Amino acid sequence: MVFLEDLKDKLNADELGGCKIIIFDGGIYVEGHRGVCEFGGERIVFLLKKRRLVIIGCGFKLTCLSYDSASVKGKLNSLSFEK
């Protein structure tokens, strides 16, 4: 589990597989995803090149979703990677 406080070092990790994640006040922006595996008000899972990106929080809303980028608005609690 990677908590938000530790993200700075992890955002360039190999798990990302060339994808970009930007965390901003009140949301998160994911670029380079390959689809949405799960979508719910408290959990969103994006399919990346090598892993899955799990975002946990509450009040999630996909403000914008295209074939390779997504912007999520809501209260973020944690980010993690799954195989």
Added chain:
Amino acid sequence: MDYVAFTLPVLNCSKVLSELAALKIVVFDAEIKGNDLSFRVKRNERQKIIAFFEKVCYDYRVQGEGGPLFGLRNFFRRKGLVAGILIVCALLWSVNSRLNEIRIHGLKTVDAAAVLALLESQGIKRGAHTGKIDKKHIEYLITSSIDGIAFASVRISGMTLILNLYEELPPPEIVDMSKTESILAKKSGIISRVIVFGGTPAVKAGEPVREGSELILPYTVAAEGLQVPARASGEVFAKVYYSGSASFIETTIMTVRTGKSKSVSRAEIFGFQIGKTSAPVSPYPLFEEEIDERYLFAAAPLKVTRYTYYELRAETVKKTFPEELSALIEQAKRNAEGGLPKDAAILDSWYVLRGGGTDGVRIVEYYFEVEEKIS
């Protein structure tokens, strides 16, 4: 950006979103509400999405449309409303490009009717098209055709033609030094001061003079009584008297309102009567008329004139002289003040009572004593 909002009752929202993303459709504001997924897409992708949902047999609902251009598109679909608005705008533009009023400022001695007649001869009157008025040409015509006007400025403000005119200054008094004439009195009075610049005074302070009397003679008296011609010049002041009177009659007939009244209205636009064109007539034999003119709309110059007729009744009123005396004195004073010059130096004022004979008529005469230059 115009958008279309959809709602889908689905269990696997992520599958729908992934499929939409795979179709290169951009989804906005997707969120779960209960068991439904609601989202928005661009309006131009509406048919693509509907075709997809129909193909996969998704039970979708179009929640609505919106966006900045959406309202505008809806508005222009209502052709009757758009046509009506365009017609009203055209009418307002047409009406506002017509002349409704001509205002003339600055005239004191020159008659405004001459200016209006000149404008009418050029086709400039109420209802004329303001765009066809050549202001410079009008300014030139006014200054060249009408005597007494030195400068003219013409401008158009809305539906009003405004003329600012400046009259010529009066020519200076030219004194012909070769002519030797006496200075004559312009008014009758009692001489108070004589200031002689040239010539010989014919009057002195305290003497009464009539209008036309000689005040300063055109010669000087040299040694041995020899008269030497000179130009008579100087200023002569005299006490001049102005009076006014008011009469008292014991029995007078006054008219008072009975309380009944009737109103009639007439409307016109650009001088053309609308509806009844005949002049209104009072329904009462003895009446007082009040006329009220108004313009109802600023955009269209619809002038409405309201004629109100108040019924009057004649009443015989008996008064006594002591009761009316102060009012009579005031009235006589006002009548006397009407004849006073603007900057009169009033020295004294008083009143005199006359009459009291068998005819019952009494008169109050009010006098002002004023010092004036009479030369």
